[in-house]
Amino acid sequence: MSDTPKTTKPGISKQATAILKQNDRNGYTIPAENLYPHQWLWDSCFIAIGLRWGNADRACTELLSLLRGQWSNGMFPHVIFNDSPEYQRDRGLWCSWVNPSSPDRIATSGITQPPMLAEAVWQVGQCLNIAERRNWYKQILPGLTAYHQWFYNERDPHQEGLTLQVHPWETGLDSTPPWMAELHDHLMPWWIRGIRATHTDTLIGMFRRDLHYAPPGQRFSTLEVLSLYDAQRRLRRKAYDTERVLRHGLFAIQDLTFNCIFIRANTRLQEIAKTARYKLPEDLLANMQKSAQSLEKLWDEQAHTYWSRDFITHRPLKIESIASLMPLYAGTISQEHAEILVRQLENDQKFGPAYPVPSVPLDSPNFDPDRYWQGPTWLNTNWLIIDGLRRYGYHEHADALIETSLEMVEKSGFAEYFDSNTAEPLGADNFSWTAALTIDLMHQRIATSESKKSVPHTTPMTSALQQA
Numbered sequence: 001m002s003d004t005p006k007t008t009k010p011g012i013s014k015q016a017t018a019i020l021k022q023n024d025r026n027g028y029t030i031p032a033e034n035l036y037p038h039q040w041l042w043d044s045c046f047i048a049i050g051l052r053w054g055n056a057d058r059a060c061t062e063l064l065s066l067l068r069g070q071w072s073n074g075m076f077p078h079v080i081f082n083d084s085p086e087y088q089r090d091r092g093l094w095c096s097w098v099n100p101s102s103p104d105r106i107a108t109s110g111i112t113q114p115p116m117l118a119e120a121v122w123q124v125g126q127c128l129n130i131a132e133r134r135n136w137y138k139q140i141l142p143g144l145t146a147y148h149q150w151f152y153n154e155r156d157p158h159q160e161g162l163t164l165q166v167h168p169w170e171t172g173l174d175s176t177p178p179w180m181a182e183l184h185d186h187l188m189p190w191w192i193r194g195i196r197a198t199h200t201d202t203l204i205g206m207f208r209r210d211l212h213y214a215p216p217g218q219r220f221s222t223l224e225v226l227s228l229y230d231a232q233r234r235l236r237r238k239a240y241d242t243e244r245v246l247r248h249g250l251f252a253i254q255d256l257t258f259n260c261i262f263i264r265a266n267t268r269l270q271e272i273a274k275t276a277r278y279k280l281p282e283d284l285l286a287n288m289q290k291s292a293q294s295l296e297k298l299w300d301e302q303a304h305t306y307w308s309r310d311f312i313t314h315r316p317l318k319i320e321s322i323a324s325l326m327p328l329y330a331g332t333i334s335q336e337h338a339e340i341l342v343r344q345l346e347n348d349q350k351f352g353p354a355y356p357v358p359s360v361p362l363d364s365p366n367f368d369p370d371r372y373w374q375g376p377t378w379l380n381t382n383w384l385i386i387d388g389l390r391r392y393g394y395h396e397h398a399d400a401l402i403e404t405s406l407e408m409v410e411k412s413g414f415a416e417y418f419d420s421n422t423a424e425p426l427g428a429d430n431f432s433w434t435a436a437l438t439i440d441l442m443h444q445r446i447a448t449s450e451s452k453k454s455v456p457h458t459t460p461m462t463s464a465l466q467q468a
């Protein structure tokens with residue numbers, strides 16, 4: 001790896017900007033044309049992180065537009081639906097209005113997604129001068145604080161400092177193997193088992209909208225889709241009320257990725273509040289302090305890794321996925337544990353193909369190179385890992401991962417996800433967070449090369465992930 005970063009094809013950042021413009025729906029950005037016609041929570045956060053470079057005002061608008069959908073109990077829903085008549089079916093599927101906390105004039109989903117909001121707010125703030133930054137933070141702090149309080153009020157009933165998730169869609173890594181195993185083993189209803197036994201899933205698959213835009217081998221299986229909608233229907237019947245959901249034994253998992261992002265978000269929230277001289281409630285501060293130590297409850301001393309776990313029984317979900325690297329991003333684990341995780345990242349059999357980081361390790365029986373969150377590389381998880389690597393001082397690993405990520409985009413365009421061995425584009429194209437995070441990674445690369453020029457770099461070369 002040389003000290004001078006590789007140059008990216010001219011125009012790549014122009015193309016990324018054009019995609020964000022094309023997916024702009026007047027104040028918010030859809031993830032991709034056709035397949036994702038609404039506003040998604042964590043997508044908008046990643047999108048704002050890219051938008052801030054060219055147009056910080058537009059980045060602020062992207063995040064402020066999320067407030068339209070916030071519930072009065074503090075929750076940010078994972079989807080705010082497009083209100084055009086053609087999407088009546090999507091809105092009706094969720095019926096967010098069955099819960100009295102849902103907003104009045106806007107239809108949303110009834111669950112949340114990884115809480116990237118505090119990070120995005122903070123990142124956008126870094127592109128503003130101090131006066132603008134304070135104003136920006138003050139504008140969003142009440143809503144953001146209410147969101148973090150909601151987690152403690154509703155999603156941490158045993159006060160463990162860890163939040164629980166009630167549906168795979170809440171994790172953002174929708175089809176990730178640990179959750180899919182739960183779905184198959186415990187939560188597949190009899191009628192879906194019947195479909196499996198009679199092989200009628202292929203027929204039903206013909207009615208799937210997503211398969212008009214991506215081949216079946218790159219998406220959920222039809223049985224999984226049916227089970228996910230069944231789980232969503234059960235949540236709707238309980239009016240998306242966590243207490244009622246828990247009483248009826250539906251999904252309740254303390255998801256590792258989600259909690260890592262939440263813990264990091266707590267740190268960001270405190271930084272934002274400090275800058276804005278805003279007083280956070282004492283009970284929230286105490287809860288956040290508890291959360292900062294809570295990841296160690298998910299550490300497995302024998303396997304030397306972190307797992308998600310069942311909320312009720314505390315049974316760890318011992319199935320490998322990219323989640324095991326996310327504690328780097330949380331930033332609260334010890335240097336010793338970070339080192340163990342980085343060794344997994346360096347391991348060619350696990351997380352080290354040509355275009356890392358695969359969403360499932362290569363040696364896992366669940367690894368599928370093309371299928372959604374079951375193998376392909378995604379740019380948002382790379383972004384989180386790059387950040388985590390820097391926090392623990394693995395700058396060369398971070399730089400190398402930026403290079404392979406950008407190379408993947410140059411080779412294959414702004415795909416939703418990529419084959420981790422070949423960089424073949426998969427899923428939707430012109431995907432907004434891929435475009436936005438490409439812009440951000442290009443800026444990170446420039447910043448690194450400038451700091452290398454000013455400070456002589458003496459760290460010995462390591463056998464990093466990939467040589468750029």
Ligand code: GLC
Binds near residue numbers: 040043174
């Ligand atoms: C898929 C992804 C999810 C994302 C959504 C919109 O469902 O799994 O993380 O938010 O698409 O892009």
